[in-house]
Amino acid sequence: MLIAILTDIHGNREALSACLAHARLLHVDRLMFLGDYVGYGADPAWVVDTVRGLVDKGAVALLGNHDAAIDGSDEDMNSVAREAIRWTRNQLGMEQRRFLADLPLTHEEGSVLYVHANGYAPRNWDYMAGPMEAIRHFSRVDSHITFCGHVHVPMLYHMSTTAKVGTFSPVANNDIPLLPTRTWLAVIGAVGQPRDGVAAANYAVFDTARQTLRYLRVPYDTATAARKVREAGLPEKLALRLEQGR
Numbered sequence: 001m002l003i004a005i006l007t008d009i010h011g012n013r014e015a016l017s018a019c020l021a022h023a024r025l026l027h028v029d030r031l032m033f034l035g036d037y038v039g040y041g042a043d044p045a046w047v048v049d050t051v052r053g054l055v056d057k058g059a060v061a062l063l064g065n066h067d068a069a070i071d072g073s074d075e076d077m078n079s080v081a082r083e084a085i086r087w088t089r090n091q092l093g094m095e096q097r098r099f100l101a102d103l104p105l106t107h108e109e110g111s112v113l114y115v116h117a118n119g120y121a122p123r124n125w126d127y128m129a130g131p132m133e134a135i136r137h138f139s140r141v142d143s144h145i146t147f148c149g150h151v152h153v154p155m156l157y158h159m160s161t162t163a164k165v166g167t168f169s170p171v172a173n174n175d176i177p178l179l180p181t182r183t184w185l186a187v188i189g190a191v192g193q194p195r196d197g198v199a200a201a202n203y204a205v206f207d208t209a210r211q212t213l214r215y216l217r218v219p220y221d222t223a224t225a226a227r228k229v230r231e232a233g234l235p236e237k238l239a240l241r242l243e244q245g246r
Contacts (some may be wrong), residue, residue: 001208002026005188007034007116007149009051010066011041011088012192012242013228015201016050018220019191028205032107034149035064035116037100039081040193040238042228044088047192048096063103064116064150065125071101076125080235087234111144112208119146127151131167134185138165145184147206153196154189154204154215158182175212186213193238199245 004023009016023031037051038044055061066085069077070092074085092100105122107114117125118133120140128137128148134157137146157167160182170176178184189202200217207214226239 001030002028003030003032003206003208004028004203005032005034005114005147005206006191006203007188008036008064008152008190008192009033009041009047010036010039010190010192011044011047012201012225013041013043013046014221014225015192015218016047018218019201019203020050022216022218023203023205026205031059032114032147033059033061034114034147034188035062035103036066036149036190037061037064038070038085038088038092039066040084040229040234040241041225042232042234044091045093045096048092048099052096052099060107060114061103062107062114062116063100063105067100067103068123070097080237084234084238087232108143113141113143113146115146115148117148117150119143119148125150128155128157128185128187131157131165134159134167135165137185138163138183143183144180145178145186147186147188147204149188149190151187152190152193153187154202155187156213157185157187170213170215172215172217175207175210175214178211178213180211189215193241194245195241197244197246199243 074082138159200219226242229239
């Protein structure tokens with residue numbers, strides 16, 4: 001089975017549309033969304049409606065911290081994120097807000113865990129941003145493979161049977177074998193707001209039969225997405241991030 005894993009869409013209609021079209025060309029069997037459908041981007045309602053429609057057809061969608069902030073607190077966010085969340089609240093109807101509020105924090109299938117931020121304390125929204133955070137994860141989570149987002153930069157961590165942790169930045173379009181002799185933490189880059197210096201959208205495909213993971217980059221209409229952010233009156237920094245990929 002091929003599972004497309006998408007995360008951190010952040011109201012970016014153009015990026016999500018491009019990734020879904022790309023996934024259809026690969027004939028993926030399932031869609032797994034790891035959260036943060038809203039915040040930053042100019043099309044939160046369209047993104048929520050699209051994901052909700054896909055969930056009705058069998059996709060799985062999880063809760064992200066920006067989604068939780070719609071009907072919760074935004075006080076732990078920086079000023080730009082907080083401004084975007086407060087704008088976003090006015091763009092969503094009751095059914096869209098209810099959909100976000102009802103989303104689960106985690107999803108498990110056998111020895112595989114899917115989560116937005118981390119597996120040991122999902123609602124704390126800790127970032128898996130480096131080897132020390134990966135060590136904390138491996139010491140507290142039993143899953144053989146964990147997929148998460150939240151960081152906006154693709155990264156892959158693994159731990160050997162002797163508890164040695166390794167890390168590397170994945171190269172797009174390569175099949176990475178997730179060996180059974182190691183434990184894995186795969187950080188999937190953002191669909192809607194990449195921050196690794198490449199403006200193209202990120203997502204990944206997990207082959208459950210072959211136990212391989214392929215990170216993918218998908219070009220999209222960044223100019224239109226950035227223009228919409230500016231027209232909405234959102235912070236200029238959010239438009240620049242789309243254009244620059246950082």
